[in-house]
Amino acid sequence: MTPPTRILFVDDDPMVLQGLKRALHRHHEDWSMRFCESAEDAFTEMNHIPADIVISDLRMPGMDGVQFLERVASLWPSTIRIILSGQTERETLLRAIGPAPQFLSKPCSAEHLETVISRSLRLRHMLNDPSFLKRIGQLRNLPSPPGIYSRLMEAIRNDKTPLDAVGRIIAQDIAFSTRLLQIANSPIFALPMTISNVAHATRLLGLDTIRAPALTHGLVSSLHGIDLGGLPIEALWMDGIQCGTVTRHMALNMRAPSDIANEAALAGMLHGIGQLLLAMNDPRRHRAARAAAQAGQLSLTEAEERLFGFNHALAGGYLLHLWGFPDAVVEGVIGWPFPSKINALPNLPTTADFVHIARVAMQLDRQGSDLPIEADDLEDSGADVARLVAFGAQNSLPQWIRSCPHLGHRPLP
Amino acid sequence: MMNTERSTAASLAPPVVTSADPLDHYPLPALRIGVDKSITYANRPALALSTRLHDGMGTLLPERHETYLAHAIASPEENVVACARFYDSNTVLQWSYHLSADGHSVTMFAADVKTLTHPANDTLSSQGTAGASSTRDPLLHRFIEHVPVAVAMFDRNMRYLLVSRRWLEDFDFLPRKLEGLCHYDLHHIPDDWRARHRRALAGEDMPPVEISFTRPDDGRTEWLSTQALPWTRDDGEIGGILIFAQVITARKEAEAAKESQQALLRQQQKMESLGTLSGGIAHEINSPIQYICDNLGFLENAIPDLVTLVSLYHETLSHADLPEEIRRRVQDAEHAIDLSFLSSEGEKAVHQATSGIRAISRIVTAIKTFSHPGHIDPVPVDINSVIRDAVVVSRNQWKHIAEIDEDLDDSMPIFLGHGEQLGQAILNLIVNATQAIEDANKTGLGKIRLHSQAKDDHAEIHIEDNGAGIPAHLIDKIFEPFFTTKAPGRGTGQGLSIAHTIISRGHQGTIHVESDPGHITRFTISLPYRVTNLPGEVQA
Known part of the structure; x- marks a missing residue:
């Protein structure tokens, strides 16, 4: 016992x-x-x-x-x-x-x-779990949290005026400032005006939202000059940001309280971070996984599972867990590829479900699928149909996609 | 102030070729003369002047008028005024001559008949009119003409003596000549205005007042700031009055718009302080609610467990071989506490307490989110919960007057907006519906229906009531600031205007209303999911 x-x-x-x-x-x-x-x-x-x-x-x-x-x-x-x-x-x-x-x-x-x-x-x-630790142990190279991220968290925690402190820290890092403005002005955020200074961007995006770019940016810059096997970092970046905002939208549509939706958004933004981890540890093998996924038979996570024994979602979640991220975020990053696998309660959506539904929505949006969506289409796109049906997402998804300001950079039907 | 005659006179400028001549309704003699001096038109009062006119149109103008006609054609800029008889008429009339815009005809108007038949009765008329003064005192004439305010000088009988050009322009008098005409004959002057004139004629300075009137031509409401002052003659007697008038409609409209913005701001500030307060309350009561809920949750399981156990004891007791005395003690105790009642009611009591504490928790949360200090930037909004919060927060207003039926579309998506402001708008509409039901004075509870529907690209919200309704002639006005049909003290008349501002300016949405008075009044709000350029907080 x-x-x-x-x-x-x-x-x-x-x-x-x-x-x-x-x-x-x-x-x-x-x-x-x-x-x-x-x-x-x-x-x-x-x-x-x-x-x-x-x-x-x-x-x-x-x-x-x-x-x-x-x-x-x-x-x-x-x-x-x-x-x-x-x-x-x-x-x-x-x-x-x-x-x-x-x-x-x-x-x-x-x-x-x-x-x-x-x-x-x-x-x-x-x-x-020992067998999990053994598999993940192949990743000899586990980076520590990037400096800029730690400094930001320190400031948020200890400073009486977190927003100002964060603004100052960001402003010191020109590369990150540029990155942040680029994010704030990208169509993904659908903000009503042009953002030209960091303080404004910080205020608009919110401190929660800034954590993810800070982390990713810090990680990417620490990998400068390291062979990543041609990992398309830029695309990964924007994909993560968009996924985060769409996740928040989906979570709110599924009536999640705003603090849970924010955690889900963080998980959405960081859901792909494990790719960096796999690529820096074994650039060639990860390139092979990406090539296999591009060929169309397998999804990236499936290809990774074949080649590494685990996928980047698990690796990313593990890393965030080590860095002390909330369990809700860790669960979202680990579980998003197929939420049914994480043994959550059948009738209660988890962070993983929100990220998963956001990914499905992004995919449908990019394909320009006709709405409404057929169950078969969902199945083909690797969706966890059982979970989607459980939360009524299958029927409501077209409506959620239409109302999402972060999607639909194609004309509406 | 304006009546139809004014607009008729105003439309004189171009030659009128329609069969109904606008001069038909001019109350005094008026004629139109071709440049060849032939009379092409005469109105009824003109026809009454002389039988010569009955010969038909084309009759030549009497010779004594030819000079003036020629003068009017030669110098169209000048006011040509002359006193003359007309054919065989006994009456000497004051005529003014105006060349038409195209130069093909001259219109001649007669002034007040009465005045000039007894010229000796009035000192001023002997001095002549503005036309006369133009010759006697050109400087004064120029001054009066060009002074950039609308001003008119009247004699004791409210006849025009002098008017500034601005007066003519502002009140659409061009190209008519007013001198000698009576103010009250030309316009419909309300009694209270006339009373002010009488007081001024009695020697009192009437300070500026702001008054509104409806233009008869297009029904627009205009605002006027007007002042009436007596003027004295050389002998010290009051000779008449001066009226200054300024059209201030634009300023009034700007003020009203600003006022409605400020009302919104005040309401926001009120809600904000309520938010701070309820935020504090929420914090204070969250801990007690936590343990009340925990304890109730515990009891919810414990009571049925105990009841089950007691019945087990009961069973055991009936089988056990116990002394009668013990049995009786147990029975007495059971009787004293009414065990059967405890068993049946205990669970229900906990249930009801639980729903009560949930209601408290919901109210506090609703007030808090509702009155949360506005985000400057739009945030994701769940319009259904905004509606529910508004219902909870306004419950005290409607609970004895109406019942609310919520029919909210579950598939309503989240979209960007200002939740607390939308809540404000919906609250205002609920309060409005409640008051309409009160006004209807029906017996029993009225009905308010809140309905939301997710459309493809916008959310539609209906707020319906079966109250008194809005009469057709007021339906266009209800969103105007300060428009109210309510008795003083019941409303400021800003609720609907604020709702309108929030929805149209804050969210690029629309709000409209249809009403079948006494049956159903329906406000329909439509809010687009995606807005191209959602402004920040609605502010002045």
Whole structure:
């Protein structure tokens, strides 16, 4: 029998703790739950017996949630960290991005909490699986998070004026500034005006959105001069950006709350990042995979699976997991090629579903398929039809595509 | 101020070839003379002047008028005015002569008959008219003519003595000559205006007032700033009044537009502070809601479990061999707490408490998102949830007056827009519908139907009510700022105008209304999914 999962709850309101204790009591056999009324107590508890999962409030007297989670992150890096806060202000949310991978706002139903916890455990289980680690171990070369990305995250977390700080950091990097303006002005964003300065671009795109380009840009520039086997980086770039914005649109259309849609968008933007990883580790083999995919019989991920034993989605998700990205993003990046494979709940769309549907929409859009869409067409394009049908996406997709400002650079029917 | 005569006179300039001559309706004698001096037209009052005219058209103009006719043809710039009899008529009339634009004919008008039959009665008429003054005091004439304000000088009987060219232009008098004519004969002057004139004639300075009037020709509403002052003669007596008038329609319209923008801004600020407040409240109540929900969730499972267990005990009790006393104690306790009621109601109680706390949570969230300080840039909007939030937030307004039926299209896509502003617009329309139902004074609850429909490239939203409705003659005005049919205090008349501004200016959408008063009034909003150039926040 597997040992129970150790979960530690921290909230300065004892009523909240007791409520959680009662509501989650049905899991008492699988979960060993502890409850602390202050970060200090929780810290003592952790020193005594570390927890697998820490769920903490943000605003607490004494050591606050952010400080507490930062210390947990440095001392017990494998502990899953979740924020459960009554604060919904964006600023606070952004500050929490770095140290706390998951953010849940109160009131949060017991069911949702259970979903998040089980997803984290599932991912953890998968990514720590010895056979997986053996396969992914071929990737000897795992880059560390790019400097510009770390500096941005640091600024967002610690600066009182994150937007200004981010603007300054970006402005120092001319190559990235240029890149950011290029993105902001691309038709994908469909912004109503021409953006000519970085601060404006940052404000318009939002801090969440900027994370992905910062990461990709940093990674790409660190690979300068390295043989990538002719990987079309430029196309990959724009494809990622577009996928992110379309993912957000699809998620919102599927009635996801905006914070979840934003996480999904981040996953969408980074969904192809694993290609860089595969190409830098084995440029020739990845080129062969791309050639096979171009020949038309296989999708790129399938070709990669044959040649590497795993695909770039998995590699990318693994990398982001190592870099401390939220589980929702990691799950999206790993699961997008075929969401059914990640064992999510049948009736609840995951980040992977949102990215997947965005990819399907982009493909249909690029093919200029006639709307409405037939199930056969979806099947042929590699869509996870069962998931699409489960969320009514099959019928609504034409409408979602039409209303999406980031798609349809072809005339509307 | 204007009546049909004015517009008739205004249309004189080009030679009229239609069978109905515009001079037909001129109340005083008027004729049209060809350059060959033959009379080509005479109106009814002119025909009444002399039997000579009854011989038919083509009769030559009396000789005594020839000089003036020649003068009018030779110098069309000048006002040619003369007092003369007409044929055998006993009346001396003041005539003015105008060359037509094409130069082929001259129109001659007569001025007020009464005035000139008794010239001695009025000191001023002995001084002559503007025409006369043009010869006596050309400088004064030029001044009056060119002063860039609409000004007119009247005698005690409200007859024109002098007018500036601007007066003639602003009120479409050209090319008619007004001097000697009575203001009240030429125009329909409302009673309150006449009262102001009387007070001025009695010696009072009437300060400027802003008044509106409807142009009879095209029905446009115009605004006027007007002032009436008495003037005194050499002997110190009041000789009449001066009227200054300025057309301020453009300014008034700009002011109204600005006011509606400001009203929108004020409403936004109000919503913003409400948003800050409810954001704070939301934060404070989120924790209690968290544990109320958790505890209710716990009870929801615990109560049925306990009930099941109790019935198991019951069963066991009936089989067990127990002393009568213990049995009775159990029975008494069961009776005292009414066990059957507890078992049947406990679960329901938790259920209802849960739905209550969900409602609270929904209201707080709705108020918060609804009144969230506006994003400057458009954000993805789910119009259905915008509609639902507006219904929740306005519930207090309509719950005793109407029932709301929501029929929202599930396939409605997300599109870019300003959610909180759209919510404002829909809220205003719901409030408007509610008040219309109140106005209808029917018994029982009225009906409001909110309907959304996803079209190919736009979202369509209907807001229908079975209230009092909008009469056909007002339907074009209801989106104008400050237009209201409501009693004072019930509305500022800005709600619909704000909704219109938000939808048309903020979202490049359209809003229109159709009404069958007493049956159904339907507002239809149409919002395009994709907008080429969505502006930022709607602001002045």
